[in-house]
Amino acid sequence: MSLMLSFIVGGIANSVQAQKASPTTNTKDIFKVIVTIYGLNKTSGDVVSFVNVNGTTQVKTFNAAKLLPMRGNDGTLDIAFSFPNAIINTGVKFRACTLIVKDLLMSCGKGKNSPALRPEFVDTYLSSAKLAKISSASSMDRKYDK
DSSP states (O other): OHHHHHHHHHHHHHHHHHHSOOTTOOOOOOEEEEEEEESOOTTSOEEEEEEEETTEEEEEEEEHHHHHHHHOBTTEEEEEEEETTOOOOTTOEEEEEEEETTTTEEEEEEEEOOSSSSOEEEEEEGGGOEEOOOOOHHHHHHHTTO
């Protein structure tokens, strides 16, 4: 019995050790963010969700009526974003937003990269979404003297 327990514990220790990169290996971490969207329903229509970190943005678009039945749970949906080959230092802040296109309602959440070797999590609540501000091209031209 103790021999079996020793083998199981040894197997766990070996598998954990196998996940660590050797100090000489030059690997880049994949920064991941899981955005949980609350308040979606089948009538939400087209949705744009994005994450911005260090000036880089990942965007995902979907139709709530099509995606909720497959991956949603009571109006809640998790969307995963990955930033491969990006070096995001611990403590770097990022923003995640979700936009309901038909109403131009947007909800955002903020986070920061933790030292933990796991994805970061941000929640967006469509019940508290605000109208997105859209500027016309002519006002932008005046602003930048174009």
